[in-house]
Amino acid sequence: MSNSQSDQDVAVTRFAPSPSGDLHVGGARTALFCWAFARGRQGRFVLRIEDTDRKRSSDAAALGFQEALLWLGIDWDEGPMPDGSTRGDHGPYFQSERLELYQSHMDRLLEADLAYHAFDSSEELDAKRAAARAEKRPYRYDRAGLQVDRQERFARAAAGEPHVVRFRTPDEPITIKDEVLGEAVLPAGEVDDFVIRKADGYPTYHFAVVVDDALMNVTHVLRAQEHFNNTAKHLVLQSALGFEHPAYGHLSLIFNPDGSKMSKRDKDKAIRAAVKSAGLASPPDGTITQEAFDAWLGDKKSQLDHDALVAMAQALDVTLPEINVADFERSGYLPEVLCNFLSLNGWSPGNDLEKFDNAFLARNFDLSRVQKTPARFDRDKLLAFNLDAIQAMPEDEFRARARAHGMRFHPQFMDALTTEQFDLLADASRERSKTLDDMFKTNGWLLLEDDRLSWPISKPVRKAMLKGETPGWTILQQVVALLERIEPFEGAALERELTEWAEDACDGNLGKIAQPLRIAVTGGPVSPPIFDTLAMLGKERCLLRIARCLEVMEGAAASS
Numbered sequence: 191m192s193n194s195q196s197d198q199d200v201a202v203t204r205f206a207p208s209p210s211g212d213l214h215v216g217g218a219r220t221a222l223f224c225w226a227f228a229r230g231r232q233g234r235f236v237l238r239i240e241d242t243d244r245k246r247s248s249d250a251a252a253l254g255f256q257e258a259l260l261w262l263g264i265d266w267d268e269g270p271m272p273d274g275s276t277r278g279d280h281g282p283y284f285q286s287e288r289l290e291l292y293q294s295h296m297d298r299l300l301e302a303d304l305a306y307h308a309f310d311s312s313e314e315l316d317a318k319r320a321a322a323r324a325e326k327r328p329y330r331y332d333r334a335g336l337q338v339d340r341q342e343r344f345a346r347a348a349a350g351e352p353h354v355v356r357f358r359t360p361d362e363p364i365t366i367k368d369e370v371l372g373e374a375v376l377p378a379g380e381v382d383d384f385v386i387r388k389a390d391g392y393p394t395y396h397f398a399v400v401v402d403d404a405l406m407n408v409t410h411v412l413r414a415q416e417h418f419n420n421t422a423k424h425l426v427l428q429s430a431l432g433f434e435h436p437a438y439g440h441l442s443l444i445f446n447p448d449g450s451k452m453s454k455r456d457k458d459k460a461i462r463a464a465v466k467s468a469g470l471a472s473p474p475d476g477t478i479t480q481e482a483f484d485a486w487l488g489d490k491k492s493q494l495d496h497d498a499l500v501a502m503a504q505a506l507d508v509t510l511p512e513i514n515v516a517d518f519e520r521s522g523y524l525p526e527v528l529c530n531f532l533s534l535n536g537w538s539p540g541n542d543l544e545k546f547d548n549a550f551l552a553r554n555f556d557l558s559r560v561q562k563t564p565a566r567f568d569r570d571k572l573l574a575f576n577l578d579a580i581q582a583m584p585e586d587e588f589r590a591r592a593r594a595h596g597m598r599f600h601p602q603f604m605d606a607l608t609t610e611q612f613d614l615l616a617d618a619s620r621e622r623s624k625t626l627d628d629m630f631k632t633n634g635w636l637l638l639e640d641d642r643l644s645w646p647i648s649k650p651v652r653k654a655m656l657k658g659e660t661p662g663w664t665i666l667q668q669v670v671a672l673l674e675r676i677e678p679f680e681g682a683a684l685e686r687e688l689t690e691w692a693e694d695a696c697d698g699n700l701g702k703i704a705q706p707l708r709i710a711v712t713g714g715p716v717s718p719p720i721f722d723t724l725a726m727l728g729k730e731r732c733l734l735r736i737a738r739c740l741e742v743m744e745g746a747a748a749s750s
């Protein structure tokens with residue numbers, strides 16, 4: 191084979207997702223390590239879409255993977271791009287477009303008798319599997335296909351009789367050298383004559399991956415540990431096809447802190463727990479049908495689709511755990527923080543350094559410091575990393591990134607605010623924001639129409655408004671006239687005037703007026719600093735809200 195390209199490349203890695211569903215954080219970490227390994231060695235990083243399972247694959251999922259990678263800051267030298275173009279000289283990069291290539295290499299094996307057509311029916315194979323089970327021995331294909339004469343095999347295949355193609359695995363031990371896990375030897379006979387072309391004519395994963403890795407000159411295969419056993423098959427296929435063996439490194443899984451596998455089922459788990467603790471026998475209104483609800487509750491393994499999960503989560507006030515990269519993006523995590531955190535889940539720079547960017551990772555990543563054992567995903571730590579990064583961010587950058595996040599995930603919120611209002615809100619929220627999403631979640635009061643705001647009498651509201659010798663609502667009554675006079679109705683003027691006013695009216699205790707004001711204009715006890723809160727709403731809206739609130743509080747005071 192031509193190796194001209196790889197002669198110059200120190201390292202060629204690839205990320206090869208099967209495009210169904212979304213990019214899981216475990217997959218993202220694999221991609222990140224592959225990327226870093228190639229980038230740190232002036233090599234190439236290839237994105238290949240493994241879509242030979244036509245039923246489970248979709249173009250939309252393939253695009254979702256590309257977008258998620260780019261969002262994380264992981265770019266590739268070869269592979270499909272979201273705009274439909276392709277980079278690189280070793281394409282096509284969708285396996286479904288490479289069938290002829292696979293066929294030509296398959297033919298080589300068939301001609302050389304290193305693979306054979308096998309005509310066993312599924313009933314025959316099932317019976318043999320059942321017999322192995324009954325005798326408590328592992329099932330291995332017994333090479334029954336080879337009982338058929340070679341010429342006859344070719345003739346029957348050419349005549350269109352249903353069959354698969356099996357690889358003739360040599361009767362020798364297979365040694366897997368893994369750069370992360372070390373060496374393992376599989377005894378002869380452990381790997382049977384596995385299928386390399388399915389009855390539908392498509393190559394199996396094993397065959398396609400071996401051909402592609404070779405033709406794309408991949409030097410290092412870094413992938414999930416679940417593929418470790420497959421590597422034995424890939425090694426013997428490479429030898430039979432005359433390909434070089436790439437180096438392998440298998441990466442451990444990512445676990446939840448409780449030791450369970452971090453999987454998309456965790457979202458259903460969170461909802462199930464809420465349903466159980468609320469003792470619900472029917473679904474919350476506006477979510478799913480009773481029938482769907484019963485079926486889902488009855489089968490612990492079943493999963494709701496994304497929209498149903500979101501509807502249930504909203505109705506039950508449950509925060510769904512983020513599992514896929516897109517979930518973390520929606521929740522307002524910063525991609526550079528997620529990459530940093532994912533790197534630490536499975537690799538460390540070898541000292542106490544914890545905070546670093548992708549460029550640092552690329553310069554320093556090596557396989558010798560990749561962890562063998564599963565990492566535990568500590569969400570609190572990720573959130574703390576995110577908070578630190580937001581606090582360290584210049585104000586302008588936070589505004590811009592929060593705005594981009596809002597445009598994408600909260601368009602209505604963005605529509606309702608002027609640029610000035612948004613900037614004020616962003617500046618006032620930055621210090622306390624753990625994620626880019628926080629300010630959108632906690633500031634719904636800004637969007638409400640003034641006559642729709644309400645004041646549920648919660649404990650903090652009662653305390654600030656109705657309790658004490660001079661209840662808050664009476665102080666609020668007194669400040670109205672001042673607010674009407676303040677011009678311009680902006681942060682600095684509000685701060686000056688209200689502080690001065692509080693000197694006399696509240697014995698210098700600004701909190702006495704700040705909290706009633708906050709409740710009056712937002713409906714609750716939490717909002718950005720009070721002067722910003724007032725300025726964002728503007729004088730007219732503040733006065734309207736305060737007037738309505740006073741009516742409600744007067745009533746509440748009279749009846750309590």
Ligand code: GLU
Nearest residue numbers: 206207208240399413417
């Ligand atoms: N397509 C495989 C997967 O998504 C990856 C195969 C590989 O990396 O060799 O699990």
